[in-house]
Amino acid sequence: MGFKGGCVVNSIIYSIKNHRSIRNYLEKDIPEEVLQEILEAANAMPTSINGQQISIVVIKDKSKKEKIAEWTGGQPWISQAPVFLVFVADFYKAYIACEKNGSHQIIHESIEGSLVGAVDAGLAMGAAIISAESLGLGIVPIGAVRRNPQEMIDLLGLPQYTYPLVGLVIGYPADASAQKPRFPLETLVHVEEYQKDKIAPAIDEYDTIMSKYYSERGDKDTNWSKQVANAYKQVYFPDVYPTMKKQGFLNDK
């Protein structure tokens, strides 16, 4: 396959680059075979040491979605859309594997384990997002499943050594959303080594772009760095630390 070649190549990259978050959905179910394709795509992604340290909980039950919409701080698109996926860091499977072989699992006590579960959840969610959007569906990721994590853990019946990391709304878009401007590519990408000096100017540039973006949407006094500074001057979801401990993720080695 060539770079500027046929329909395949350009369509995949075009679809990925065209990503945007959708927060308004039609009341229309996703056919089971379509959802199956999305989940199989997620399952095809690599996991660290093939450790399979993730699970996906598929939620369609309306009353469950309504609870989650509330726990995440009032996000009605969660109950509106037909499907909500929860991506779970899952060392329960490896724990069973250890038990089966007479080993005592340690990895879930380490920060290394938590990082691996989270990266792998991102990989699987990436494939789910790209697949869903390629099928004409809309999505919005929901980090706020970590806002009331104990409620999520109880609702999903998550066993020890598992943790709900992030949610994904999937459904048919009710309207066309604008794409939020991305960070300048040169801020994401560094050549051969990290270029510290370019960060501050790139943030200034992105602040100008995002100030205009928010202003056009009626919010005249914000930009990227203001929002981030406001969010990250604290632990954004403070219940994550104690609930992770309770699930067995100690993160102390």
Added chain:
Amino acid sequence: MGFKGGCVVNSIIYSIKNHRSIRNYLEKDIPEEVLQEILEAANAMPTSINGQQISIVVIKDKSKKEKIAEWTGGQPWISQAPVFLVFVADFYKAYIACEKNGSHQIIHESIEGSLVGAVDAGLAMGAAIISAESLGLGIVPIGAVRRNPQEMIDLLGLPQYTYPLVGLVIGYPADASAQKPRFPLETLVHVEEYQKDKIAPAIDEYDTIMSKYYSERGDKDTNWSKQVANAYKQVYFPDVYPTMKKQGFLNDK
């Protein structure tokens, strides 16, 4: 776009499901505009609160790749392939955003912050993998950048509040690799709530499949659970914890 419709839909999902790791590459450079497409796809993926808490370091320098091949435990495909990407959890940008607005950043001290950086790195890497494979390139993810993390941090000049999570080899495949059998889908996917009882039988099933897979490749005495039990009875990469602390990620709140 319909489900069983035209070339677009099926090709994207087909390409994702066709993923396999490649560990043998041609000595052939990737054109700059092809790499650009892959990086732009990664940049199009969502990040939590649009916090942009990731960076990608692009390494083409042969001597750097040779060092990394050694530090990762002897992985010659890293120096053989033309491009090595390192996906970095990056709260240095948010730190600059906080400084710009007179805030004191706290998020990098929390486990919540580390999880967000890791999920977002997975999302970006997912898009890079899917894009690269759609362009006829091969890839293999390298978790072992965390095997000697301080060497990686020094080599890449990573500032405070950044951490190298995972690498990605990209190049033109020198041969066709077999696809490793995936975990049964019903072990990844849970309906409405986590189904604990299905895990042990699914592991038995996958052990049988993987035992055959390894046996055909000359390794007669292993399976999935044996490998995982052996890896996870310890902290797999023990230098992650101290080096994360040194980079400012305390993970203690």
